[in-house]
Amino acid sequence: MTDVGEVIARTHRAEWARVVATLARRFGDLDIAEEMAAEAFATAVERWPVDGVPPNPGGWLTTTAHRKAVDRVRREARREEKHREALMLSDTPEPLGAIDDDRLRLVFTCCHPALAMETRVALTLRMVGGLTVPEIAHAFLVQETAMGQRITRAKTKIKAARIPYRVPSREDLPARVTGVLAVLYLIFNEGYLASDPGQEAVRADLTAEAIRLTRLVRALLPADGEVVGLLALMLLTEARRAARVSASGELVTLGEQDRGAWDRELIAEGHALVRARLASGRAPGRYQILAAINAVHTDARDIRDTDWSQIVALYDQLLRLDPSPIVRLNRAIAVAELDGPEVALAEVDRLPLEGYHAFHATRADLLRRLGRSVQSRAAYDRAIALAGNTAETAYLIRRRDQLTGP
Amino acid sequence: MAQYLMSVLFDSNDLATDDEMAAIDVFNEQLQADGHWVFAGGLASPDTATVVDGRNGEPVFTDGPYLESKEHVAGFWIVEAPDLDVALRLAAQGSQSCNRRVELRPFLTA
Numbered sequence: 341m342t343d344v345g346e347v348i349a350r351t352h353r354a355e356w357a358r359v360v361a362t363l364a365r366r367f368g369d370l371d372i373a374e375e376m377a378a379e380a381f382a383t384a385v386e387r388w389p390v391d392g393v394p395p396n397p398g399g400w401l402t403t404t405a406h407r408k409a410v411d412r413v414r415r416e417a418r419r420e421e422k423h424r425e426a427l428m429l430s431d432t433p434e435p436l437g438a439i440d441d442d443r444l445r446l447v448f449t450c451c452h453p454a455l456a457m458e459t460r461v462a463l464t465l466r467m468v469g470g471l472t473v474p475e476i477a478h479a480f481l482v483q484e485t486a487m488g489q490r491i492t493r494a495k496t497k498i499k500a501a502r503i504p505y506r507v508p509s510r511e512d513l514p515a516r517v518t519g520v521l522a523v524l525y526l527i528f529n530e531g532y533l534a535s536d537p538g539q540e541a542v543r544a545d546l547t548a549e550a551i552r553l554t555r556l557v558r559a560l561l562p563a564d565g566e567v568v569g570l571l572a573l574m575l576l577t578e579a580r581r582a583a584r585v586s587a588s589g590e591l592v593t594l595g596e597q598d599r600g601a602w603d604r605e606l607i608a609e610g611h612a613l614v615r616a617r618l619a620s621g622r623a624p625g626r627y628q629i630l631a632a633i634n635a636v637h638t639d640a641r642d643i644r645d646t647d648w649s650q651i652v653a654l655y656d657q658l659l660r661l662d663p664s665p666i667v668r669l670n671r672a673i674a675v676a677e678l679d680g681p682e683v684a685l686a687e688v689d690r691l692p693l694e695g696y697h698a699f700h701a702t703r704a705d706l707l708r709r710l711g712r713s714v715q716s717r718a719a720y721d722r723a724i725a726l727a728g729n730t731a732e733t734a735y736l737i738r739r740r741d742q743l744t745g746p
Numbered sequence: 747m748a749q750y751l752m753s754v755l756f757d758s759n760d761l762a763t764d765d766e767m768a769a770i771d772v773f774n775e776q777l778q779a780d781g782h783w784v785f786a787g788g789l790a791s792p793d794t795a796t797v798v799d800g801r802n803g804e805p806v807f808t809d810g811p812y813l814e815s816k817e818h819v820a821g822f823w824i825v826e827a828p829d830l831d832v833a834l835r836l837a838a839q840g841s842q843s844c845n846r847r848v849e850l851r852p853f854l855t856a
Binding site: 508 | 827
């Protein structure tokens with residue numbers, strides 16, 4: 341029984357997106373695709389423990405879901421004549437986009453620019469990731485009903501506004517891929533540093549899902565350097581997850597992490613991806629540069645071995661692509677290691693990031709290193725007030741309380 | 747094919763400049779040549795609006811627009827397009843030609 345349960349869970353992870361995507365193409369309707377895929381899995385949960393697992397679980401699910409969908413469309417066609425058109429439609433193949441893969445089309449439909457960012461995230465997790473509405477609602481701390489409505493509204497808009505179910509044409513592709521990667525990175529980051537104090541500090545389920553989906557996109561678009569870059573970035577970040585929160589639930593900064601607890605396998609894979617991109621000789625994008633920065637960090641056996649000049653150089657490269665204050669803040673943190681806290685503080689103080697907790701946390705640390713305790717304490721207070729993550733708050737409070745003297 | 751309303755959003759009563767009018771003409775001709783054209787028109791300023799309420803027998807006429815807002819609809823296109831991606835491309839070209847923001851909405855289909 342347990343074995344069958346495991347097979348079903350594994351099949352769900354591996355096959356959900358394929359089943360939904362195949363049905364979406366055949367019926368041109370995300371609602372039908374999703375509901376019938378869910379029903380097919382429900383049937384599997386009933387039948388497989390009795391009948392045994394079929395030799396081709398994915399094919400069994402697709403066939404079952406397809407049969408259920410046809411039944412439903414027929415039922416509705418009898419009820420209302422004009423639904424007959426829907427049946428006819430299912431035989432008309434949609435024009436293929438740049439790449440012919442149902443799952444990729446599903447990803448691009450869920451991440452369509454006409455949908456709000458938060459809706460794209462929710463829809464991607466539901467349709468491509470197969471997460472349930474309560475799971476998504478839990479992950480993003482909203483009411484289940486609100487999350488359900490958000491997904492329903494998105495599907496309505498897809499239908500009413502005729503958001504096409506297809507991979508965008510080649511000239512639109514780069515811009516659309518960027519949107520897809522932004523959604524995946526958002527899912528990963530919410531997992532890696534949960535933004536709400538009511539949540540666990542690190543959500544391994546979300547980081548794992550983001551990595552899985554990024555692997556999927558990479559398998560589908562192997563030539564896109566930024567997809568590789570994002571995957572490498574996620575792997576090199578994920579590799580440090582176990583060392584990132586202490587037993588007492590406090591954030592452990594990079595310098596203090598037990599590097600023996602880092603996941604060597606993920607690091608090796610991430611490094612290989614970064615090296616392959618470098619070898620391609622093509623100009624790297626934002627995710628590739630961020631991955632390279634993380635490759636330098638994970639290369640060092642000790643924080644003191646870190647090649648800070650290379651990290652600063654990479655941030656300079658990133659600044660040319662994205663001259664945002666947040667990039668400048670991160671660059672300043674590396675500058676502090678290279679040129680000292682005074683130089684870094686001068687740069688940080690110029691940044692318009694008053695409402696961002698990491699800005700105050702960085703200032704607090706630099707001021708502490710310069711022995712300016714009073715100002716440092718004030719900056720820690722500000723950072724604590726703005727931080728949402730429990731592990732981070734615990735860390736900031738301890739650092740503040742360690743301050744001595746004026 | 748579906749029909750879409752492309753509303754031109756604007757925040758002053760200034761009319762389109764000669765250059766903008768010329769660009770709009772080029773865009774309109776292209777819409778017609780490509781078979782997207784249904785109808786289009788510019789609207790007089792919101793000051794010219796009258797709100798009419800005929801729901802309770804004797805109609806009530808109220809001077810001025812229904813909503814006092816910074817932005818109003820200055821004109822519109824109705825276009826025909828197979829899907830949203832095509833309509834979005836048309837809206838982007840429309841916005842560029844008239845040099846104003848454009849809101850895109852599908853008509854309800856029966």
